[in-house]
Amino acid sequence: MLRIAVPNKGSLSEPASAMLHEAGYRQRTNSKELVLVDPDNNVEFFFLRPRDIAVYVGSGRLDAGITGRDLLLDSGAEAEEILELGLGKATFRWAAPVGAYGSVKDLQGARIASSYIGLVQRYLAEQGVEAASVVKLDGAVETAIQLGVADVIADVVETGTTLRQAGLEIFGDPILDSEAVLVRRTGAEPSAAVDQLVRRLQGVLVARRYVMMDYDIRVERVEQAVALTPGLESPTVSPLHNEGWVAVRAMVPRREAQRIMDDLWEIGARAILVTGIHACRL
Ligand SMILES: Nc1ncnc2c1ncn2[C@@H]1O[C@H](COP(=O)(O)OP(=O)(O)OP(=O)(O)O)[C@@H](O)[C@H]1O
Numbered sequence: 592m593l594r595i596a597v598p599n600k601g602s603l604s605e606p607a608s609a610m611l612h613e614a615g616y617r618q619r620t621n622s623k624e625l626v627l628v629d630p631d632n633n634v635e636f637f638f639l640r641p642r643d644i645a646v647y648v649g650s651g652r653l654d655a656g657i658t659g660r661d662l663l664l665d666s667g668a669e670a671e672e673i674l675e676l677g678l679g680k681a682t683f684r685w686a687a688p689v690g691a692y693g694s695v696k697d698l699q700g701a702r703i704a705s706s707y708i709g710l711v712q713r714y715l716a717e718q719g720v721e722a723a724s725v726v727k728l729d730g731a732v733e734t735a736i737q738l739g740v741a742d743v744i745a746d747v748v749e750t751g752t753t754l755r756q757a758g759l760e761i762f763g764d765p766i767l768d769s770e771a772v773l774v775r776r777t778g779a780e781p782s783a784a785v786d787q788l789v790r791r792l793q794g795v796l797v798a799r800r801y802v803m804m805d806y807d808i809r810v811e812r813v814e815q816a817v818a819l820t821p822g823l824e825s826p827t828v829s830p831l832h833n834e835g836w837v838a839v840r841a842m843v844p845r846r847e848a849q850r851i852m853d854d855l856w857e858i859g860a861r862a863i864l865v866t867g868i869h870a871c872r873l
């Protein structure tokens with residue numbers, strides 16, 4: 592039975608479960624449930640703290656898990672990314688009171704607070720910067736400066752609202768671009784069951800990112816039209832009963848659908864229809 596770790600709390604918990612549900616797996620209905628068997632798919636889900644997931648997967652006790660790239664790298668566990676999941680996107684950044692710091696080089700001798708000290712220490716070593724101290728905190732790190740525990744923080748930034756409200760600003764290059772990822776043990780043997788999980792999740796990603804577009808167009812305009820809707824491989828072009836017209840079907844990125852419909856209309860396409868994709872294997 593395939594054993595998969597899923598975040599039980601935090602920003603990644605709900606979207607990760609929703610994605611697995613969309614991929615056809617049973618998911619828990621009660622947030623107190625920590626282990627769940629899905630006999631139809633021969634999978635057992637373990638709901639764990641996102642910070643611990645790479646550690647379990649790296650130990651080989653679990654076959655795969657969903658966690659944040661920042662947490663994976665911070666843990667130093669023997670686990671590697673096998674699929675980006677397009678959720679929980681955030682950057683990991685330096686921040687300090689407005690105007691106080693300009694670049695990473697200024698961190699020489701600074702007191703730094705973070706929940707991700709593995710990441711911070713590695714980055715400082717790479718940059719050849721020696722901080723006075725690196726203090727590990729559990730959360731709400733933005734307040735550490737006001738309370739005099741640190742001069743600088745390194746933390747997850749999504750909208751930047753938490754930083755602004757604490758009177759802080761980011762400085763220096765981003766330490767990391769993070770998102771939720773599927774991980775497995777580094778160097779693990781190939782597994783048909785893990786490959787199937789990956790294909791299912793890839794199917795969800797494609798179904799979320801693409802829509803199906805159908806339209807009718809005059810034959811002499813078809814080359815122009817398929818240049819607008821090239822599809823992933825090649826669009827399907829079928830003859831229509833009305834002579835001189837064809838029907839075209841192609842997948843297009845969901846975010847671009849309205850603009851593409853405008854452009855198709857301009858070159859004479861009609862009966863332009865967009866439908867969602869519920870699931871797919873490409
Ligand atoms: N505001 C956010 N937006 C997007 N991703 C976030 C945000 N905050 C944390 N993350 C991501 O979620 C993961 C952090 O998991 P964690 O368990 O700390 O969740 P959390 O949202 O911080 O919840 P909590 O602090 O309640 O435990 C990391 O990969 C991090 O990059």
Ligand SMILES: O=P(O)(O)OC[C@H]1O[C@H](OP(=O)(O)OP(=O)(O)O)[C@H](O)[C@@H]1O
Pocket residue numbers: 729730731732733746747748749750751752753754
């Ligand atoms: O840029 P923003 O959109 O403001 O989001 C970033 C904030 O979100 C997370 O905090 P969380 O709510 O998880 O609290 P925590 O610090 O206790 O983990 C993160 O640690 C930042 O503080």
Ligand SMILES: [Mg+2]
Pocket residue numbers: 601730
């Ligand atoms: Mg948090």
